[in-house]
Amino acid sequence: MFRKLKRGATKEVSNEVDKENLPKHIAIIMDGNGRWAVSRNLPRISGHKAGVEAVREVIRYSSDIGIQFLTLYAFSTENWNRPVSEVNGLMELLVLYLKKEIGELSRNNVKINVMGDISKLPKKAVLEIEKAVTSTSNNTGLTVNIALNYGSRSEILKAAKKLCQSVKSSSIDIKDIDENLFSQYLYTKNIPDPDILIRTSGEQRISNFLLWQIAYSELLFIEVYWPDFKSEHLMEAIIDFQSRQRRFGGL
Numbered sequence: 001m002f003r004k005l006k007r008g009a010t011k012e013v014s015n016e017v018d019k020e021n022l023p024k025h026i027a028i029i030m031d032g033n034g035r036w037a038v039s040r041n042l043p044r045i046s047g048h049k050a051g052v053e054a055v056r057e058v059i060r061y062s063s064d065i066g067i068q069f070l071t072l073y074a075f076s077t078e079n080w081n082r083p084v085s086e087v088n089g090l091m092e093l094l095v096l097y098l099k100k101e102i103g104e105l106s107r108n109n110v111k112i113n114v115m116g117d118i119s120k121l122p123k124k125a126v127l128e129i130e131k132a133v134t135s136t137s138n139n140t141g142l143t144v145n146i147a148l149n150y151g152s153r154s155e156i157l158k159a160a161k162k163l164c165q166s167v168k169s170s171s172i173d174i175k176d177i178d179e180n181l182f183s184q185y186l187y188t189k190n191i192p193d194p195d196i197l198i199r200t201s202g203e204q205r206i207s208n209f210l211l212w213q214i215a216y217s218e219l220l221f222i223e224v225y226w227p228d229f230k231s232e233h234l235m236e237a238i239i240d241f242q243s244r245q246r247r248f249g250g251l
Helices: 033-038 044-065 077-081 084-107 123-135 152-168 179-183 231-242
Strands: 002-005 025-029 069-076 111-115 143-150 196-200 218-222
Touching: 025 231, 033 044, 044 069, 044 084, 044 231, 069 077, 069 084, 077 084, 077 143, 084 123, 111 123, 143 152, 152 179, 196 231, 218 231
Parallel strands: 002 218, 025 069, 025 196, 069 143, 111 143, 196 218
Antiparallel strands: none
């Protein structure tokens, strides 16, 4: 089930989050940075810089209310097709963000995890990512999964190849392969599937994001660009989620 949520739209019955019925895992496609900038006659990188503020706010709010997992689609395998200057600017922003925020993230017990093939990222970015992952590895609060150089088809193919190798080496028997076992070969191993997937900017596409994991996720498309996304939008999304009936194929 999917729904479009316009700015300011809230659940009719209540305007408060039920903290006893929180989604465990929220995934977000952070879309609209470039269009936000263009609409203001600014260079696209200005939109990405403004988007960092939205990341800060969403992480703080998610941590404060008790969300367990937050997955942010930061850079896809297809994003390499963007202009070199924009890609380089995004990588610099990533490094600056991690350097600046890692102290506060640690103080707030936030754990950083990365999904995707980061080996193709600039060395400086890889080192900063590894430092952030290592320094927050013992934190027990909100886990923030940052999807970098991530593509779901690539992830599934990689998992299938690893599974084939396991069968070939006789470490598992082909008859034992089921959905649970296959899931252990994905980047999201030991992470629950998203309860809700949010995409900003009004676009209604999945864009090669968590295709396996969102089989039964609630989908919500919000008509604000990512830099304008605030904690109240996330609150409204959670309230909307809490108003839905999840049947998982049943009655």
